[in-house]
Amino acid sequence: xxxxxxxxxxxxxxxxxxxxxxxxxxxxxxxxxxxxxxxxxxxxxxxxxxxxxxxxxxxxxxxxxxxxxxxxxxxxxxxxxxxxxxxxxxxxxxxxxxxxxxxxxxxxxxxxxxxxxxxxxxxxxxxxxxxxxxxxxxxxxxxxxxxxxxxxxxxxxxxxxxxxxxxxxxxxxxxxxxxxxxxxxxxxxxxxxxxxxxxxxxxxxxxxxxxxxxxxxxxxxxxxxxxxxxxxxxxxxxxxxxxxxxxxxxxxxxxxxxxxxxxxxxxxxxxxxxxxxxxxxxxxxxxxxxxxxxxxxxxxxxxxxxxxxxxxxxxxxxxxxxxxxxxxxxxxxxxxxxxxxxxxxxxxxxxxxxxxxxxxxxxxxxxxxxxxxxx
Amino acid sequence: xxxxxxxxxxxxxxxxxxxxxxxxxxxxxxxxxxxxxxxxxxxxxxxxxxxxxxxxxxxxxxxxxxxxxxxxxxxxxxxxxxxxxxxxxxxxxxxxxxxxxxxxxxxxxxxxxxxxxxxxxxxxxxxxxxxxxxxxxxxxxxxxxxxxxxxxxxxxxxxxxxxxxxxxxxxxxxxxxxxxxxxxxxxxxxxxxxxxxxxxxxxxxxxxxxxxxxxxxxxxxxxxxxxxxxxxxxxxxxxxxxxxxxxxxxxxxxxxxxxxxxxxxxxxxxxxxxxxxxxxxxxxxxxxxxxxxxxxxxxxxxxxxxxxxxxxxxxxxxxxxxxxxxxxxxxxxxxxxxxxxxxxxxxxxxxxxxxxxxxxxxxxxxxxxxxxxxxxxxxxxxxxxxxxxxxxxxxxxxxxxxxxxxxxxxxxxxxxxxxxxxxxxxxxxxxxxxxxxxxxxxxxxxxxxxxxxxxxxxxxxxxxxxxxxxxxxxxxxxxxxxxxxxxxxxxxxxxxxxxxxxxxxxxxxxxxxxxxxxxxxxxxxxxxxxxxxxxxxxxxxxxxxxxxxxxxxxxxxxxxxxxxxxxxxxxxxxxxxxxxxxxxxxxxxxxxxxxxxx
Numbered sequence: 001x002x003x004x005x006x007x008x009x010x011x012x013x014x015x016x017x018x019x020x021x022x023x024x025x026x027x028x029x030x031x032x033x034x035x036x037x038x039x040x041x042x043x044x045x046x047x048x049x050x051x052x053x054x055x056x057x058x059x060x061x062x063x064x065x066x067x068x069x070x071x072x073x074x075x076x077x078x079x080x081x082x083x084x085x086x087x088x089x090x091x092x093x094x095x096x097x098x099x100x101x102x103x104x105x106x107x108x109x110x111x112x113x114x115x116x117x118x119x120x121x122x123x124x125x126x127x128x129x130x131x132x133x134x135x136x137x138x139x140x141x142x143x144x145x146x147x148x149x150x151x152x153x154x155x156x157x158x159x160x161x162x163x164x165x166x167x168x169x170x171x172x173x174x175x176x177x178x179x180x181x182x183x184x185x186x187x188x189x190x191x192x193x194x195x196x197x198x199x200x201x202x203x204x205x206x207x208x209x210x211x212x213x214x215x216x217x218x219x220x221x222x223x224x225x226x227x228x229x230x231x232x233x234x235x236x237x238x239x240x241x242x243x244x245x246x247x248x249x250x251x252x253x254x255x256x257x258x259x260x261x262x263x264x265x266x267x268x269x270x271x272x273x274x275x276x277x278x279x280x281x282x283x284x285x286x287x288x289x290x291x292x293x294x295x296x297x298x299x300x301x302x303x304x305x306x307x308x309x310x311x312x313x314x315x316x317x318x319x320x321x322x323x324x325x326x327x328x329x330x331x332x333x334x335x336x337x338x339x340x341x342x343x344x345x346x347x348x349x350x351x352x353x354x355x356x357x358x359x360x361x362x363x364x365x366x367x368x369x370x371x372x373x374x375x
Numbered sequence: 376x377x378x379x380x381x382x383x384x385x386x387x388x389x390x391x392x393x394x395x396x397x398x399x400x401x402x403x404x405x406x407x408x409x410x411x412x413x414x415x416x417x418x419x420x421x422x423x424x425x426x427x428x429x430x431x432x433x434x435x436x437x438x439x440x441x442x443x444x445x446x447x448x449x450x451x452x453x454x455x456x457x458x459x460x461x462x463x464x465x466x467x468x469x470x471x472x473x474x475x476x477x478x479x480x481x482x483x484x485x486x487x488x489x490x491x492x493x494x495x496x497x498x499x500x501x502x503x504x505x506x507x508x509x510x511x512x513x514x515x516x517x518x519x520x521x522x523x524x525x526x527x528x529x530x531x532x533x534x535x536x537x538x539x540x541x542x543x544x545x546x547x548x549x550x551x552x553x554x555x556x557x558x559x560x561x562x563x564x565x566x567x568x569x570x571x572x573x574x575x576x577x578x579x580x581x582x583x584x585x586x587x588x589x590x591x592x593x594x595x596x597x598x599x600x601x602x603x604x605x606x607x608x609x610x611x612x613x614x615x616x617x618x619x620x621x622x623x624x625x626x627x628x629x630x631x632x633x634x635x636x637x638x639x640x641x642x643x644x645x646x647x648x649x650x651x652x653x654x655x656x657x658x659x660x661x662x663x664x665x666x667x668x669x670x671x672x673x674x675x676x677x678x679x680x681x682x683x684x685x686x687x688x689x690x691x692x693x694x695x696x697x698x699x700x701x702x703x704x705x706x707x708x709x710x711x712x713x714x715x716x717x718x719x720x721x722x723x724x725x726x727x728x729x730x731x732x733x734x735x736x737x738x739x740x741x742x743x744x745x746x747x748x749x750x751x752x753x754x755x756x757x758x759x760x761x762x763x764x765x766x767x768x769x770x771x772x773x774x775x776x777x778x779x780x781x782x783x784x785x786x787x788x789x790x791x792x793x794x795x796x797x798x799x800x801x802x803x804x805x806x807x808x809x810x811x812x813x814x815x816x817x818x819x820x821x822x823x824x825x826x827x828x829x830x831x832x833x834x835x836x837x838x839x840x841x842x843x844x845x846x847x848x849x850x851x852x853x854x855x856x857x858x859x860x861x862x863x864x865x866x867x868x869x870x871x872x873x874x875x876x877x878x879x880x881x882x883x884x885x886x887x888x889x890x891x892x893x894x895x896x897x898x899x900x901x902x903x904x905x906x907x908x909x910x911x912x913x914x915x916x917x918x919x920x921x922x923x924x925x926x927x928x929x930x931x932x933x934x935x936x937x938x939x940x941x942x943x944x945x946x947x948x949x950x951x952x953x954x955x956x957x958x959x960x961x962x963x964x965x966x967x968x969x970x971x972x973x
Binding site: 014018034057078085086087129 | 587633
């Protein structure tokens with residue numbers, strides 16, 4: 001007997017979404033990892049890290065993007081569409097957060113259960129092993145995991161914390177604490193992000209946002225939640241006019257200026273179907289190379305891209321500019337199993353419309369979408 | 376200890392060709408005999424000097440097995456069998472046997488005629504080589520000789536591709552060749568039973584790849600075709616008439632129907648002849664479900680795909696044409712290419728690898744100006760697209776295969792061991808088996824632990840049980856005595872009495888006698904008693920008896936004392952023992968020679 005598994009009929013693949021995708025994506029790649037990942041982190045312009053989050057032993061993999069995607073003019077001559085596993089390692093516990101330290105081959109992870117961090121060497125050309133090199137203790141006795149962020153600095157440093165009272169800047173090589181966020185509240189954090197070399201946003205799950213500076217021990221600027229909702233996510237754009245977007249679990253999105261966090265510039269009600277319960281369910285991210293555009297996953301089973309260009313100060317419904325439905329469409333589950341959900345997504349740092357997204361069934365998609373408005 | 380040796384032939388890090396030598400149970404097998412497509416000189420052939428420095432290979436190889444018809448697996452076969460010299464059996468599946476000679480001949484023509492090479496095999500050599508081929512059916516055990524047996528398993532990948540199980544006695548090896556674990560459109564997925572080979576040999580490149588889905592490759596194909604058609608361009612798809620061509624035809628036909636497209640699709644007549652022939656071969660090689668798909672969509676009953684006529688190439692407007700040969704090196708596909716190359720609205724889609732020296736190879740390397748016959752130049756303005764549709768396993772697939780076959784050890788070829796530590800660790804951790812990664816030219820020798828089944832007679836077993844001690848435990852082996860009888864293929868362990876009986880032999884006993892002179896003024900019986908006491912204190916674990924007949928017995932050893940005839944103060948001890956107690960007997964004689972304590 002050969003190939004017991006069903007060969008997919010051709011008619012099955014020519015479904016509506018597939019036909020639609022010929023026009024709506026410039027490039028589309030679909031991969032199946034052995035185990036689902038909750039993180040996708042750039043480690044260079046061509047490589048990303050993914051890692052498992054099961055309760056036991058997990059793999060951390062560094063993958064090189066398919067050559068065909070990166071080829072540009074010579075694209076047609078390059079048939080290579082696959083990910084290459086360039087480095088791999090094992091983690092004793094789940095990997096819920098992974099951050100690459102810019103300018104190094106070092107990565108920092110957190111298991112989502114404590115605020116301690118693990119340090120890894122991602123490996124050089126002569127090896128394929130990702131090795132654990134040490135750990136850093138966190139401050140808080142929390143049941144949630146730490147948020148981690150880093151920017152280019154010498155010597156390398158990492159900003160981390162699970163709660164607002166536990167945010168610290170640690171020097172990697174010595175473990176020395178260089179800075180602590182001085183706030184009394186112990187609110188769980190949804191994200192940490194640098195907005196300049198020394199200034200950062202510590203965004204809490206309840207919608208409070210602290211803007212602080214690692215050079216000073218003065219108390220940070222605190223901005224209260226923009227609305228009623230209990231759960232909020234935040235992202236700050238790297239663009240020169242620093243915009244901050246805040247998204248609630250009910251789908252309300254508020255855009256403000258970093259210099260005036262409390263004042264909303266514009267807002268909209270997004271097209272939401274799911275009520276996320278955990279902070280890690282949702283990812284919201286500004287597009288690095290598309291002004292005013294941001295992406296959301298975890299609120300609807302799709303990755304949605306919105307353009308804030310025409311948003312107004314009054315709350316109005318907004319429709320996504322583009323939606324990636326690939327994960328739910330191509331997931332191969334039978335009727336009995338739980339619906340899959342998107343665990344995370346990231347934008348390519350330079351290519352304007354290229355994203356990577358991952359789902360709970362282990363799928364990873366790389367897609368370059370076409371702006372429907374240009375057709 | 377028994378060993379299985381595996382050596383991937385080839386130099387340095389090159390991954391372009393497969394040729395692996397396996398030594399198992401005294402047999403030598405060559406797995407695949409591929410050509411390295413990147414070299415122009417002798418480096419493209421495997422280095423057979425590893426087998427023997429000069430002379431023919433017949434005496435050194437028991438058989439050669441070819442996994443499938445791709446040139447990097449069979450391209451050097453005629454060179455090996457006819458130029459180096461090998462007259463033994465060459466095994467491959469039926470479709471491989473049918474297709475190999477055609478590809479080899481094409482390849483030969485390109486290399487000799489187009490590139491003007493001289494040290495290459497001839498057409499006659501290909502024919503002579505194929506005469507040595509013995510075709511294999513799936514799942515059928517073939518006895519190469521009394522001891523060596525092989526069996527082919529379905530590998531997917533391409534028509535006729537097989538994974539092969541090689542067995543000598545209780546040792547076995549499985550070689551995967553190229554395979555895939557997700558079903559393809561016209562080929563199923565690879566399958567093997569839980570054969571638990573000592574070694575599973577596969578490619579390391581699979582393990583470090585995560586494959587993009589078939590759906591996305593097809594999407595890209597349809598997208599490119601559609602875009603060209605929409606701008607009024609013509610699309611040329613050079614194909615070899617197998618599997619892949621049918622699949623792409625079916626894909627386009629279904630797409631055309633769905634999108635209600637009007638542009639004509641053609642395939643050239645050369646294709647239809649070949650297609651028929653391979654179609655028949657192909658149908659017996661697939662499973663029921665796939666057969667149904669192709670029977671329903673008989674190649675000649677397509678609604679939108681028609682037979683091509685050379686005059687159509689000049690028709691205005693968009694069209695798609697499937698034409699042979701696949702590498703644009705001659706014939707109709709090349710003719711069409713020449714006509715269409717100058718228009719940037721047109722497109723050529725190359726669905727596979729092209730050998731050096733062909734136009735296909737040149738344009739895939741970005742060449743935009745080609746030198747044609749008669750010194751004319753052709754400007755390549757059309758869009759060139761290279762698409763790979765071949766079905767290969769990846770990291771996930773290799774783990775699935777290991778789960779299926781349950782090998783005792785894993786061996787990955789064509790990788791750099793230093794850069795594969797993670798992979799090795801992953802396999803070792805997940806399956807608790809060793810993973811080896813020999814470099815090309817390096818031999819890995821694996822010690823196997825073949826279990827040799829032996830029947831034990833009930834009497835012997837009972838006897839061993841009565842000796843006492845702990846019950847037999849697989850983790851605590853215990854030494855036992857018996858006679859091993861090897862009759863035909865069975866092994867039996869019996870007691871020596873039973874063995875003698877079966878063999879019709881009489882039992883003989885061997886007894887040793889030794890005289891020890893001792894200075895002792897006591898009477899004979901006193902001396903005997905002193906010996907008894909002495910031995911009892913020294914040999915605490917042994918049975919020592921002082922018998923009424925005037926002897927001391929230690930186990931089966933008899934000690935007698937008598938006075939010396941020459942010396943009144945001397946005693947002569949007579950020790951006698953049977954062969955089984957040789958060690959104890961020698962020990963006692965040495966001990967007593969030292970004298971008795973006062």
